[in-house]
Amino acid sequence: MDGGVCERKVYPVTAGEYQLLEEVGQGASAVVYRAVCLPFKEVVAIKALDLEKCNSSLDDIRREAVTMSLINHPNVVRAYCSFVVEQRLYVVMPYMAGGSCLQIMKAAFPDGFDEPAIATFLKETLKAIEYLHRHGHIHRDVKAGNILVDGNGAVKLGDFGVSACMFDTGDRQRSRKTFIGTPCWMAPEVMEGLHGYDFKADIWSFGITALELAHGHAPFSKYAPMKVLLMTLQNSPPGLDNERDKVRFSKSFKEMIAMCLVKEPTKRPTAEKLLRHSFFKHARTPDYISRHILDGLPLLGVVYKNLKNVDTAPAAQKKTDFDEQEKKSQTEYQRGVSSWNFDVEDLKAQSALIPDDVNPPQTVKESDSEYAESSSRCYSSEPENSDSGYSPDKAVPVTIHSLNVETANDAGDHVTRVRSGPLPNPAQSAKSTNGQISVGTSGRREPKHIGRFDVFDDDNDLESPGWHGSPKGEHRKGDEREQVRKDREERDQRNFEEKECREDKREQKFSEEKDRDENRKGLSGPLVPERARDGDRDREHRQGGRAGDRGSFSGPLLPTGERPGVDHRPANGVHGIPRPLSGTIVKDGLEERSKGPAQKVPVVQRGRFSVTSDDEELEDPPQVSSRGCMSSQGSQQLLCIPASSSSPNLNGASVSVGAIVPQLQNALNLAIMQQDALMHILSGMNSNEGTNSLRPCNASKRNSSVSAGGEYSKVESQSERERDYHQQIAELQGKLSQLLEEYQVLKMRNVTLERQLNAIYNKEEEERIRKEEAAKGNQ
Numbered sequence: 001m002d003g004g005v006c007e008r009k010v011y012p013v014t015a016g017e018y019q020l021l022e023e024v025g026q027g028a029s030a031v032v033y034r035a036v037c038l039p040f041k042e043v044v045a046i047k048a049l050d051l052e053k054c055n056s057s058l059d060d061i062r063r064e065a066v067t068m069s070l071i072n073h074p075n076v077v078r079a080y081c082s083f084v085v086e087q088r089l090y091v092v093m094p095y096m097a098g099g100s101c102l103q104i105m106k107a108a109f110p111d112g113f114d115e116p117a118i119a120t121f122l123k124e125t126l127k128a129i130e131y132l133h134r135h136g137h138i139h140r141d142v143k144a145g146n147i148l149v150d151g152n153g154a155v156k157l158g159d160f161g162v163s164a165c166m167f168d169t170g171d172r173q174r175s176r177k178t179f180i181g182t183p184c185w186m187a188p189e190v191m192e193g194l195h196g197y198d199f200k201a202d203i204w205s206f207g208i209t210a211l212e213l214a215h216g217h218a219p220f221s222k223y224a225p226m227k228v229l230l231m232t233l234q235n236s237p238p239g240l241d242n243e244r245d246k247v248r249f250s251k252s253f254k255e256m257i258a259m260c261l262v263k264e265p266t267k268r269p270t271a272e273k274l275l276r277h278s279f280f281k282h283a284r285t286p287d288y289i290s291r292h293i294l295d296g297l298p299l300l301g302v303v304y305k306n307l308k309n310v311d312t313a314p315a316a317q318k319k320t321d322f323d324e325q326e327k328k329s330q331t332e333y334q335r336g337v338s339s340w341n342f343d344v345e346d347l348k349a350q351s352a353l354i355p356d357d358v359n360p361p362q363t364v365k366e367s368d369s370e371y372a373e374s375s376s377r378c379y380s381s382e383p384e385n386s387d388s389g390y391s392p393d394k395a396v397p398v399t400i401h402s403l404n405v406e407t408a409n410d411a412g413d414h415v416t417r418v419r420s421g422p423l424p425n426p427a428q429s430a431k432s433t434n435g436q437i438s439v440g441t442s443g444r445r446e447p448k449h450i451g452r453f454d455v456f457d458d459d460n461d462l463e464s465p466g467w468h469g470s471p472k473g474e475h476r477k478g479d480e481r482e483q484v485r486k487d488r489e490e491r492d493q494r495n496f497e498e499k500e501c502r503e504d505k506r507e508q509k510f511s512e513e514k515d516r517d518e519n520r521k522g523l524s525g526p527l528v529p530e531r532a533r534d535g536d537r538d539r540e541h542r543q544g545g546r547a548g549d550r551g552s553f554s555g556p557l558l559p560t561g562e563r564p565g566v567d568h569r570p571a572n573g574v575h576g577i578p579r580p581l582s583g584t585i586v587k588d589g590l591e592e593r594s595k596g597p598a599q600k601v602p603v604v605q606r607g608r609f610s611v612t613s614d615d616e617e618l619e620d621p622p623q624v625s626s627r628g629c630m631s632s633q634g635s636q637q638l639l640c641i642p643a644s645s646s647s648p649n650l651n652g653a654s655v656s657v658g659a660i661v662p663q664l665q666n667a668l669n670l671a672i673m674q675q676d677a678l679m680h681i682l683s684g685m686n687s688n689e690g691t692n693s694l695r696p697c698n699a700s701k702r703n704s705s706v707s708a709g710g711e712y713s714k715v716e717s718q719s720e721r722e723r724d725y726h727q728q729i730a731e732l733q734g735k736l737s738q739l740l741e742e743y744q745v746l747k748m749r750n751v752t753l754e755r756q757l758n759a760i761y762n763k764e765e766e767e768r769i770r771k772e773e774a775a776k777g778n779q
């Protein structure tokens, strides 16, 4: 019940208290298992996210876990609790035995559901969306795959992996200019990214989901992401087909979809308003779903397994096709497209070259009233032969970093710049528009700014799949225009280099200030298990191995489909989820208070939700000094590590590894450069000395009056100097490896600290909510 007082069961947060059964779902970043909570003898679902592999930052993951644990609505999947074991986050939630609408469709309704079922699924989903919007959240990933059905037919919206809080300010607001979602369901304003977006983006996705449930697939779902983007941006919005769908669906359904799929977001209804649409009068009870939809379906685990098997074979072929398309696109890119600039006309032409069995779009004036009959709208018809190579079901959400339409370029051409790629999360979208450096935990490379664009180093990697540039037709390129482009590229490059140089300096200054701070503040207690410090552990960590952690695993069963990175060896005769490291638990209620209040993440109170603004954290300078300082030694600058850095101070807000990595890399680069310089000088000295060393001998031949003692002391001083240099080099090498070790330790500490902060934050939130609810109850 929304806001009502309810006794919440406290679910255990130790892995040993759960028994993992079979896999029942897989998303872009997680695997979901059916499991049993042993003390309660209750079947639950456990979502396992590999923190190292998933694209999300810890902040995103924490946000999802916190959001899910705060949820209190019958149509939203809430998290009972979550905990971290090794590099995996386990989220315990209610088991939705029917699976997702997508799974059900694929298993038994390939052409979509009938209208009463659709109305029921959609109404329940819309209630969830309305609830989320009311509490300031944009779900950002509404689609059939995230509409989950309970065994009794109850419908809930799940997956908060990419949800955002609308009330946030600062960088989180900017993060809503980072485009997250799966292209087919993505609203045009999200794709454009020109002015950000708001909760109306969910209404668009809801409309697309309605079409998905009606046809068994989302519009444009057979196309590659770039094509989907173009079609969504350039074509009229999709909708039910006048002819084909007339017999299957009512006018009110068609109308409801048309209301959602208006390109202008302000013209879309709110969830609250949409709920009052007559279409939802067709909605039935959960019992209807249970009897008409779920009845006769195999168990979810079997459905999932079958679908997986079916998917595997064609997937390989699809991948090859898609790779070929990619290759073609990249070859054309290499042939003649400069930078990230594309001509809109060319994009259109290119897009038209891709075989298209979509009904030709008919133009619809978007100024039409929301309720107007959208008779001219069309939708992407069921592909007769959906072998175009792109499998939307396997689609990884895509972030479009820059899809800006500019009116003119330097040459006066109309230019669009396009880039797509796998989904970095907001926190990872490096340098933000105000020039601040944002950081992520994954150590991803930060983008360079070329012109108006974020260009990652990967951008230069033309082989890398996932990057799309619509090639420019050679026949359309004038030499003049080409020259202008080249000029602009060079200018952009110059600007970029200057900017980088400025940023390096700023970063160095900042780091030096931080070092001073660190030295002043002293050290806080160690948070990393001692074993994390030893050489073996560091080596394992660097190599991604887990052997050093194996001793800590025990507990009940792991699934048969064992996952890499987790020890599956039986302990006490049974497999188990590895036990969590102490102090690394995230749970909605029972964490150990391991840090003082000073270590709290900044919390913004927004309605019922307390929201940590991760970007506020990002704006804060990192609290860990990982950077060596420079000390002068003679004419050579040597790297020295401040005393505090061997045990860095971890007080204050959470520290992202991403914040440390660039600094450490800088320090390492510096040290390497210095080492090179020293080697260079040394070799110069050696050759001089080599020459010099001949002199006494030659000189003695020429001038026998030179005393033997004088010769001896000269040689001795030279070799002394040489020894000095060798010693300095050895010291430098020692410091380098020390720095590397520091880096590993800091990385580990950072993760641990983040987890502890999570735990504290979650607990406080839980307490606050309990108090609020108790207060409400007393009233």
Ligand SMILES: Nc1ncnc2c1ncn2[C@@H]1O[C@H](COP(=O)(O)OP(=O)(O)OP(=O)(O)O)[C@@H](O)[C@H]1O
Pocket (backbone or CB within 6 Å): 024, 025, 026, 027, 028, 029, 030, 031, 032, 045, 047, 077, 093, 094, 095, 096, 097, 099, 100, 103, 141, 145, 146, 148, 158, 159, 160, 161
């Ligand atoms: N509570 C649950 N009970 C049963 N099945 C579930 C549950 N939660 C998720 N699933 C299944 O697992 C799949 C993946 O889960 P989820 O969407 O949360 O992962 P994800 O990695 O966040 O996915 P996405 O690709 O949407 O980002 C879902 O599509 C659904 O089929």
